[in-house]
Structure formats: C-alpha cells, structure tokens
Amino acid sequence: MSEDTVTTTGATRPGSSLATGGGALTTLEQFIIERQSDIPGSTGQFSRLVRDISLAAKIVDRDVRKAGLVDIFGDSGKINVQGEIQKKLDVLAHDEFVRALRRGGEVCLIGSEEHEEAIPLKIDDCQGKYIVLFDPLDGSSNVDVNVSIGTIFSIYKVPEDHNGEVTVEHALQPGRNQVAAGYVVYGSSTMLVYTTGKGVNGFTLDPSIGEFLLSHPNIRTPEYGKMYSINEGNYNSWDDGLKRYIKWMQVEDTNSTPPRPYTTRYIGSFVADFHRNLLKGGIYIYPANTRNPNGKLRLMYEANPLAFIVEQAGGCASTGDSRILDVVPHALHQRTPIYIGSASMVKMSEAFLRGEQSGSGENGVA
Numbered sequence: 001m002s003e004d005t006v007t008t009t010g011a012t013r014p015g016s017s018l019a020t021g022g023g024a025l026t027t028l029e030q031f032i033i034e035r036q037s038d039i040p041g042s043t044g045q046f047s048r049l050v051r052d053i054s055l056a057a058k059i060v061d062r063d064v065r066k067a068g069l070v071d072i073f074g075d076s077g078k079i080n081v082q083g084e085i086q087k088k089l090d091v092l093a094h095d096e097f098v099r100a101l102r103r104g105g106e107v108c109l110i111g112s113e114e115h116e117e118a119i120p121l122k123i124d125d126c127q128g129k130y131i132v133l134f135d136p137l138d139g140s141s142n143v144d145v146n147v148s149i150g151t152i153f154s155i156y157k158v159p160e161d162h163n164g165e166v167t168v169e170h171a172l173q174p175g176r177n178q179v180a181a182g183y184v185v186y187g188s189s190t191m192l193v194y195t196t197g198k199g200v201n202g203f204t205l206d207p208s209i210g211e212f213l214l215s216h217p218n219i220r221t222p223e224y225g226k227m228y229s230i231n232e233g234n235y236n237s238w239d240d241g242l243k244r245y246i247k248w249m250q251v252e253d254t255n256s257t258p259p260r261p262y263t264t265r266y267i268g269s270f271v272a273d274f275h276r277n278l279l280k281g282g283i284y285i286y287p288a289n290t291r292n293p294n295g296k297l298r299l300m301y302e303a304n305p306l307a308f309i310v311e312q313a314g315g316c317a318s319t320g321d322s323r324i325l326d327v328v329p330h331a332l333h334q335r336t337p338i339y340i341g342s343a344s345m346v347k348m349s350e351a352f353l354r355g356e357q358s359g360s361g362e363n364g365v366a
C-alpha cells in the first residue's frame, strides 16, 4: 500500500490525502454504506439520501463550471424571501436539489433558503423519515466573478411522535438534533464535507470519473488559528466588545499563541471562508450590527449545519453569548449572529463581548 493510500474502510496513513493511482480509493457511496450504522435505526434511507444530495451537487457543479459559457450568470429577475435578488444559479441550484430529494423519496419536508414556505414532499404518503434544510447556493453574490461558492445542507429526523402531515413546526428543531450536516464548496476543486456526529470527512470530486473520493478523512480544526474573517466595512456599527476584539487581533505580540498580529481573510462567501478556516484555523464572524440587528446569516440553513461540523472537528460556534446548536428556532428563515471556528478564538471573542477582556493591558491582554 503506498504512503498516501486511502483504504476502503476510510482509514488512512498519517498525512495521507487523495490516492491518485495504484491504491484503493474510497468513494462517497462506499464510505456512507460502510458508516451506515452511525445513524441509529438506519435502514439505508440515509445512505440513499446522501447519495441524492451528492448527485444534485454534481449537477450544480457542472452548471457552475459552465457559468460564463451559457446564460446562467446574472440575476433571475426575482427577489427571494430574504429580500435579496436571486441569481439564476441560485434558482437553478434550488431546483436541482428539490428534484433530487423529491425523486429519492427519503425526505418528507424540505426547507430552502430560496423558498419562502417549507416544501412538503408527498411521496407514498410520506414514507421518508427525514427533513432536509438547505442553502442551495451560498455566497451567490460572488457567482458572476468566479469566486468560490457553496451548498449547505442540514438533515433532521421527522419527530417520531408526529401525527399525519409533516409541517414546518417539525422542522423547527434546535441544531443539536441534526442527524447529519454538510456542505459542498465549488472552488478550485469541488469538495463535499459532511458529518453524522462521528467526526468530519471530506471528499473531492474527481471530474474524470464523476465520483466524490475520500480526500480529507477525520478533519480536525486547529485549536488556535491566525485568520479572522469579517466584513470590516461594518466596523462603525459593531458593538464595542467586538471592536476591541478585532483591534486586539491586530496588536503585535510575538509571545502570544499564535503570535499576533493575526491575518484578515474575507471572501464574503460563507462556505469558502468557513472551509479555509476549518482546515487552517481561524474564526468567521457575522455579528449583529445596526443594519442587521439579528445578524445576517440564517440559523437553519447556514449557522446550524456548519456549527455541527465545526464542533465535530473540535471547534466552536456561538451567537456571541451562547452555543448556536442550542438555539431554539421560531422561524425557518430566522437569522443569527455567528462566531464560528477555532475553539480558542471563539472563546476569546466571547470573553471580549462579555467585557471580561478589554485588550487594554500589556500587549493588549487584560
């Protein structure tokens, strides 16, 4: 077996990455089947569901790669429920995911960031036992300029005590109830990263064979990071604790762990910023501000799934004062402030927000 071989059980040698020749390759499908028992009471529906999601991701990937050649750049002429202009690719990605989930039959109800109402799927009187919430194309304001974008998904079980029709109320579960969550980043390569609550694994799409292959087994995020991702143009509308935290990260201190100043990296595409910080260490912040008093990102489509992933990778996700996964939702499209990434950075940001750190002492620590 070569140094970088990924085995069919998902086990890899240290430092391994995608096996490119000679060694065994693990496809996403094989991996899911082998890990099916991770989901209590699993009957194979979950495996089929992830397969459907990955198929939709491949179709969206194909469309994203063609954008610019065919007429799918630009606005669709519609406004979504968030009051934002929908891009043609937003609409297309939404349609592809709904189609794949409808065809699969494992899902009773869908919630999409691009659709105001929850979408019930009445297949065989709803034998499906899952609810899927997703953001079909996150960061879509970057579509026209070739910047990485993504899809985020979150999977819940239909509560066992439900009677009859599955409604939006059944979808309004706290993020800690998720049975799985993941994202696809359409970047320099296309990756699908997901968790079922037993660690985080990443798969890279090999376009030559049309398969997602295990490339990043058991992802762990660094406890300390150096990168912070925030739209600093909103500085004047932030709370004082946040302003002090950002300034603290800019103070030079070669003795701190890691040494400061830190580095700003902000793509403005949540999935892409999150993915980089997950692998390299860092924090992504979209706080409440005067324009967005509840923050900008959506709890159910963006914050919860990535919070589940980051916690499974050893990081943290907070609203600024409490754990994202414990927020009890009241609406499908509700927003939340978010501080997500390396555990030490999220904890430090919370200390600044609580006023326990002011950044005013020696080297900015106090």
Ligand code: FDP
Pocket: 137, 138, 139, 140, 141, 142, 231, 268, 269, 270, 271, 296, 297, 298, 302
């Ligand atoms: P977009 O509006 O392009 O869809 O949640 C949406 C999101 O992008 C995130 O992906 C991104 O991080 C954030 O909004 C960017 O918001 P700002 O332009 O306000 O920085």
